[in-house]
Amino acid sequence: MGAELxxxxxxxxxxxxxxxxxxxxxxxxxxxxxTGECWAxxxxxxxxxxxxxxxxxQTLGSLWRGHRELFGGLEGESFPLLIKILDxxxxxxxxxxxxxxxxxxxxxxxxxxTECWYVLDCEPGSTIIIGHxxxxxxxxxxxxxxxxxxxxxxxxxxxxxxxFQIDPGCIHAIKGGTMILETQQSSDVTYRFYDYGRLxxxxxxxxxxxxxxxxxxxxxxxxxxxxxxxxxxGAEVTRLVRCxxxxxxxxxxxxAAKLGWDRPFVDVSVISGDGEIDGLEVRAGDHLVAPAGYGxxxxxxxxxxxxxxx
Ligand code: ZN
Numbered sequence: 001m002g003a004e005l006x007x008x009x010x011x012x013x014x015x016x017x018x019x020x021x022x023x024x025x026x027x028x029x030x031x032x033x034x035t036g037e038c039w040a041x042x043x044x045x046x047x048x049x050x051x052x053x054x055x056x057x058q059t060l061g062s063l064w065r066g067h068r069e070l071f072g073g074l075e076g077e078s079f080p081l082l083i084k085i086l087d088x089x090x091x092x093x094x095x096x097x098x099x100x101x102x103x104x105x106x107x108x109x110x111x112x113x114t115e116c117w118y119v120l121d122c123e124p125g126s127t128i129i130i131g132h133x134x135x136x137x138x139x140x141x142x143x144x145x146x147x148x149x150x151x152x153x154x155x156x157x158x159x160x161x162x163x164f165q166i167d168p169g170c171i172h173a174i175k176g177g178t179m180i181l182e183t184q185q186s187s188d189v190t191y192r193f194y195d196y197g198r199l200x201x202x203x204x205x206x207x208x209x210x211x212x213x214x215x216x217x218x219x220x221x222x223x224x225x226x227x228x229x230x231x232x233x234g235a236e237v238t239r240l241v242r243c244x245x246x247x248x249x250x251x252x253x254x255x256a257a258k259l260g261w262d263r264p265f266v267d268v269s270v271i272s273g274d275g276e277i278d279g280l281e282v283r284a285g286d287h288l289v290a291p292a293g294y295g296x297x298x299x300x301x302x303x304x305x306x307x308x309x310x
Contacts, residue, residue, distance in 0.1 A: 005268075005280060005297075006070065006289040008049035008060050010085075013037040016200060019089030021179055025121065026085075026285025037086055040287040041267050043079035044186050060289075072264030072292030080310050081246055082186040083267050083287065085120065088174045093205065094129055094153060094194040097187075098215045099168035106211070107189045112168045114245050115184035118306055119162040120271055123177035127155045130164055130172050131220030140218055144209060149194055154220060163225070163240045163250075169217035181269060183248050183308045191215065233257045235299070249307040253299055260296035263309035265289055268297070275301015 010028065015036025022028045022038055030038075039047040043061035051058045063070055064079040074080070086092075097113035098106070117128075131154040134140040143152040153171070158178065166172050171193055174180060191208035193216075198204070229238040234255025240248045251259060253275065260266070267289055274283035277297050282288070290297060 003291050003294045004054060005277065005294070006055060006060070006063070006291055007052040008041050008287060008289065009052050010285075010287060011039045011042065011047045011049055013039065013047065017088055017090035017092055017176070019087045021087045021089075021121070022085060022285075025179065028285060034089075035087065037084050039082065039084055040269060041081070041083035041289060042186070044082055044188070046188065070265070070291040074264040074310070078186050080186055081267060081308060082182075082184050083269060083308065084182045084184070085179065086174060086182060087179045088176055090176045091196060092174045093192045093196075094149075094171060094173040095190050095192050096171045096212050096216055097166075097168050097191070098189055098211070102168075102215055103187070103189050110189050111185055111187040113185050113187045113189055114165075114167055114243060115182055116163065116165045116241055116246075116248055117174070117180040117182055118240065118248070118250065118271075119158050119160055119178065119180055121160055121179045122158055126158050126177045127175050128158050128164065128173065128178065129153050129155050129175065130166070130170065131222065132171050132216070132218075133220075135219050137213065137216075137218045140216060141213055144213065153194070163227075163248075165223045165241045165243065167217070167223075167243075169215050170220065171212070171216055181271060181306055183246055183267070183306070185245050232259060235259060246308050246310055251305045251307065253305065254302050256298075256300045258296040258298050259307070260290070260294065261307070261309050264292050265309065266294070267306075267308045269306045271304045271306055273301060273303030275299060275303045 018034045018036025020033040048059040048061040099112040103110045103112040191211040193212040235253045235257035237251045
């Protein structure tokens with residue numbers, strides 16, 4: 001095989017709401033017990049992963065700029081996807097993202113943000129916030145002004161293995177006790193809608209109520225789950241979502257299977273267990289990118305993986 005798997009090295013971001021679970025779960029050398037985010041496959045300027053292996057010395061961003069052939073000559077200024085693991089010990093603020101059109105007009109030409117979450121682990125009784133309970137934008141505004149947050153936010157119980165697509169305009173928050181793998185558009189325009197009245201260094205963090213009310217989808221319509229499962233020899237492969245920006249799959253491997261997608265590149269994250277991919281030993285917490293033309297990955301072992309492609 002000519003092409004070689006790309007090996008980005010994860011970067012970590014400390015957050016007030018973060019924890020230390022990523023050390024236990026994946027053996028990561030995290031900077032502190034408040035580590036909220038692992039940027040596992042990222043070429044974003046706020047965390048551009050250095051490459052391991054034969055591309056050592058480069059970053060994913062420099063490969064994107066200088067070796068576009070690795071990504072099938074895909075067009076665009078930035079590598080389109082960002083894969084993160086989030087460890088929320090505390091609740092994250094309730095937020096909403098604009099779509100491309102609103103972001104282009106109001107955020108200096110930025111992209112909007114569509115994201116999705118695969119629940120890696122959560123404590124019993126964990127919930128997330130996804131959507132709201134208002135029928136009209138007037139009602140939403142009135143409830144915000146009256147501070148009736150409990151009634152207005154739609155909070156749902158979660159379990160390990162759940163998956164949520166978060167479209168632009170969807171009000172959302174990860175709550176404490178939850179670790180997720182996030183696949184998202186490589187963008188960072190976030191409007192903070194509600195922060196539980198918390199203080200940071202004695203002051204509330206800024207909110208973006210007007211922007212949130214402008215971009216929120218009203219009424220909220222839950223995504224129909226679209227799981228579609230197929231058996232590929234030793235693996236059960238489930239497509240979790242297919243949208244304008246990405247497709248995301250979960251694979252449970254027990255034995256051997258050849259898996260591949262004929263796409264400009266494929267992101268690979270091992271989320272549990274261990275095994276081999278084309279002779280490379282991998283275990284939970286490892287992340288790879290199969291470049292353009294790589295073909296099928298020959299996998300062995302007992303592990304779960306998340307794949308994504310544009
Ligand atoms: Zn978000």
